[in-house]
Amino acid sequence: MIVRPYGDTTGDGMVQVSFTLPVPHDRRAEGAALQLAGKMGLDPAMVVHAKQMGTGFTFFVVYGRVSHLVDTDRVTVVERDFPLLAAKDVNAAVRSRLRRKLVVVGACIGTDAHTVGIDAILNIKGVAGEKGLEYYRELRVVNLGAQVPVPDLVRAAGAEKADAVLVSQVVTQRDAHLHNTREMSAAFREAFPAARRPLLVVGGPRFDEAMTGELGVDRIFGRGTTPREVASYLVHALIERKKAA
Structure with missing residues (x-):
C-alpha cells in the first residue's frame, strides 16, 4: 500500500x-x-x-x-519469532526444560544512570500492568543498577552463573549506546567460551532491532518492550540453545 x-x-x-x-x-x-x-x-x-x-x-x-x-509492502521489521507466554507458562517451561532456576543479571553499563528501563523489566512492580522478572518464581534476578563498568558486569555474570545478561542503554549521545554494547559483547566473548556464554540482550529507545549481528548480541528490544516479552524470549532462546548443544 x-x-x-x-x-x-x-x-x-x-x-x-x-x-x-x-x-x-x-x-x-x-x-x-x-x-x-x-x-x-x-x-x-x-x-x-x-x-x-x-x-x-x-x-x-x-x-x-x-x-x-x-x-x-516494502517495509522490513524484526518479527517476534518466539511464542508469547504467560508467567505460569514461563515458570513451567523453566522447570520442565531447564530443571533449575533461570539466572538473569541486569545492569546499565558505562556512564548510563537511567535505570527506569532496566527496573521496569526486572523489578517486581514491572510496567504497563505486567510484573517484572522478579515476579517469576523460576527466575533468579540480580539487578546491578546503574553505571556498571563492563568488567564488573562480566565478573558478576560469571559469579552468578548467569544464563542471560540484560543491559539497558538510554544515553545515546555520540552513539554511546552502540559503543558500550560493542565493548560488552567483545568482553563476554573474550571471557567465556561460546558454549558457556550467557545470552546477551540489550534494550533502549534508540536501538535498531536489526543490529544484533553488528553489535554482537543475541537480541535487541526497543521501546515499548514488556517483561513478558523478555521472559518469553529468554525461555525460548535457552531451550533452543540446549537442544542444539
Whole structure:
C-alpha cells in the first residue's frame, strides 16, 4: 500500500520536524532553518516555533509538505519469532526444560544512570500492568543498577552463573549506546567460551532491532518492550540453545 504523511487532510504530505542550530535566535537563524527544511524536502515550509537555547543555540519546530511516498509492502521489521507466554507458562517451561532456576543479571553499563528501563523489566512492580522478572518464581534476578563498568558486569555474570545478561542503554549521545554494547559483547566473548556464554540482550529507545549481528548480541528490544516479552524470549532462546548443544 502506498501512503503519504497526513496533516490537515488525507494524503496532504504535511509533517512537523524539530532540530537545533548552533546560531543565536534572529531572523537570519529562522532563514537558515527554512533553508535546511528545503534541503530536507519540505516545500513549502514554515517555522512555527523558535526559541533560543542558551548562548548561541536555537531550537526550531518547522511545519511543511513533503512529496515522498511510502510503500508499506516494502517495509522490513524484526518479527517476534518466539511464542508469547504467560508467567505460569514461563515458570513451567523453566522447570520442565531447564530443571533449575533461570539466572538473569541486569545492569546499565558505562556512564548510563537511567535505570527506569532496566527496573521496569526486572523489578517486581514491572510496567504497563505486567510484573517484572522478579515476579517469576523460576527466575533468579540480580539487578546491578546503574553505571556498571563492563568488567564488573562480566565478573558478576560469571559469579552468578548467569544464563542471560540484560543491559539497558538510554544515553545515546555520540552513539554511546552502540559503543558500550560493542565493548560488552567483545568482553563476554573474550571471557567465556561460546558454549558457556550467557545470552546477551540489550534494550533502549534508540536501538535498531536489526543490529544484533553488528553489535554482537543475541537480541535487541526497543521501546515499548514488556517483561513478558523478555521472559518469553529468554525461555525460548535457552531451550533452543540446549537442544542444539
